[in-house]
Amino acid sequence: MTNDEALITVIGGEAGEPPLDEADEAILQRSLYRLLEKRVMYATMGDSTSIRTETAEELLKSIIFALSLYLRVNGLPRRALIGRDIAEVFQDAIACIERETKRARALYIRALDYEPPIPNISYRDTLRGLGEFFRRYDPRLMAHDIPCDIDYQLCLPVSDELVGVSYVIEYLQRLICEQAFLSRFAGESVKRLLYKYCPDPVGLLINLCEPAIANAIGAKLTGLSVRSLDVPSDMAARLLSSLARIDSRNIAEKVDKAAMDVCDTMEISDAGLRGYVAEVARSLCPRLTAAVEGGDLSRVFIAL
Amino acid sequence: MDMLPIIRREQERLAIAELEGCNALSERYGLALTEAQIVGLVNRRFEALRDTGRLELGSGVISKLVYAFCDSPYITRDEYAETLAALQDDFYALKNESEDMLSDDELIEAMAGLFNGRAQGSLEYMEDVTFGELCRAARGGKNDE
Numbered sequence: 175m176t177n178d179e180a181l182i183t184v185i186g187g188e189a190g191e192p193p194l195d196e197a198d199e200a201i202l203q204r205s206l207y208r209l210l211e212k213r214v215m216y217a218t219m220g221d222s223t224s225i226r227t228e229t230a231e232e233l234l235k236s237i238i239f240a241l242s243l244y245l246r247v248n249g250l251p252r253r254a255l256i257g258r259d260i261a262e263v264f265q266d267a268i269a270c271i272e273r274e275t276k277r278a279r280a281l282y283i284r285a286l287d288y289e290p291p292i293p294n295i296s297y298r299d300t301l302r303g304l305g306e307f308f309r310r311y312d313p314r315l316m317a318h319d320i321p322c323d324i325d326y327q328l329c330l331p332v333s334d335e336l337v338g339v340s341y342v343i344e345y346l347q348r349l350i351c352e353q354a355f356l357s358r359f360a361g362e363s364v365k366r367l368l369y370k371y372c373p374d375p376v377g378l379l380i381n382l383c384e385p386a387i388a389n390a391i392g393a394k395l396t397g398l399s400v401r402s403l404d405v406p407s408d409m410a411a412r413l414l415s416s417l418a419r420i421d422s423r424n425i426a427e428k429v430d431k432a433a434m435d436v437c438d439t440m441e442i443s444d445a446g447l448r449g450y451v452a453e454v455a456r457s458l459c460p461r462l463t464a465a466v467e468g469g470d471l472s473r474v475f476i477a478l
Numbered sequence: 479m480d481m482l483p484i485i486r487r488e489q490e491r492l493a494i495a496e497l498e499g500c501n502a503l504s505e506r507y508g509l510a511l512t513e514a515q516i517v518g519l520v521n522r523r524f525e526a527l528r529d530t531g532r533l534e535l536g537s538g539v540i541s542k543l544v545y546a547f548c549d550s551p552y553i554t555r556d557e558y559a560e561t562l563a564a565l566q567d568d569f570y571a572l573k574n575e576s577e578d579m580l581s582d583d584e585l586i587e588a589m590a591g592l593f594n595g596r597a598q599g600s601l602e603y604m605e606d607v608t609f610g611e612l613c614r615a616a617r618g619g620k621n622d623e
Contacts, residue, residue: 207485211535221581224527224534224573 205260239318240267271313281346288353291361300326329384329454351450352383358440392475394432405475422463492537504548515559530570546590552599588615
């Protein structure tokens with residue numbers, strides 16, 4: 175942020191909310207400034223009236239994140255920040271972040287319960303790192319920060335627009351979806367698949383779930399058992415010739431239907447997880463279409 | 479980070495009022511700032527902050543500098559405003575140099591100790607002060623020699 179005039183526009187309120195008039199904007203700007211002043215005093219313990227610009231920007235981002243989260247969680251418009259003591263609103267925002275942090279911790283504990291089929295290093299380190307998040311997260315000064323390393327790649331990455339505890343919650347929710355999907359399959363099948371998918375599934379930065387979703391869909395498309403997670407080469411060749419006769423839109427429709435069939439077969443009824451699998455399936459389509467055009471499905475659907 | 483015009487005006491108003499109030503003390507030592515010098519000092523503060531990449535909230539440290547330096551035997555009436563301006567520049571530069579490890583009060587005390595001690599009122603000397611010297615001055619208090 176190079177200009178704090180941007181403050182108003184970056185505080186998220188309700189979608190389609192009319193802009194504040196000039197007088198209200200001036201009030202809000204003053205309030206935010208007062209809040210920043212208090213944060214600076216808090217950060218320097220009253221020892222210094224000035225701070226480096228970069229530090230001020232970080233403090234401002236933290237304030238903006240806290241207030242935006244408060245408005246979003248409570249379904250309030252930006253106007254709600256005017257007419258109330260901003261320090262009071264900020265305290266409510268911090269309480270809101272603390273509740274979100276508790277929610278994130280509960281998700282984290284749930285995520286720890288799952289034992290992956292292989293001891294992938296980035297997966298293990300990321301879960302350890304997330305534990306650090308709860309020790310180091312400081313909602314009062316750096317609410318927008320994510321003070322831990324998150325290396326493990328999800329099938330569907332979390333948007334960089336999310337920050338702080340909001341990012342962690344979204345990451346953990348997606349991770350739990352992936353764990354829930356993998357847990358429906360025999361660990362040995364997933365393990366075999368991962369070793370076929372990648373020469374070093376323990377040491378390399380790979381996602382453990384994406385090959386399983388892809389192969390489950392592939393198995394469904396070829397009419398084989400989904401549980402085996404196997405798409406033998408001869409069946410892949412047959413699938414290729416059938417997919418080569420249809421356009422990319424029809425391929426996408428088939429994949430979408432196969433994804434839902436996979437969920438039914440594996441008795442996945444949770445709407446969130448079904449939605450996640452459908453989204454991963456959609457993200458698979460461009461790769462599958464390109465593979466059909468290239469006449470080789472072996473890099474999309476793995477033969478065990 | 480740019481200062482919103484509305485907030486900058488408020489900061490200017492605060493700083494001007496504080497400096498006007500400081501004249502009551504400094505006049506005891508034969509030093510006073512004119513209205514134009516006060517405005518000049520306040521503007522110079524914003525320049526110094528911009529040049530050092532810092533943001534200051536509230537009225538700033540200039541009044542603290544007045545309190546710490548107005549009894550210095552090395553400051554004359556003619557050079558008072560320019561000396562304060564230079565010390566203000568040095569203050570923000572030294573805040574960076576010290577990586578914010580010294581509080582405002584500790585830094586000002588160390589600067590005053592050096593200015594009245596080893597520097598003998600030399601602004602050139604003050605401009606080149608190192609973090610090590612500052613720390614020694616902070617440990618030694620006002621009597622740096």
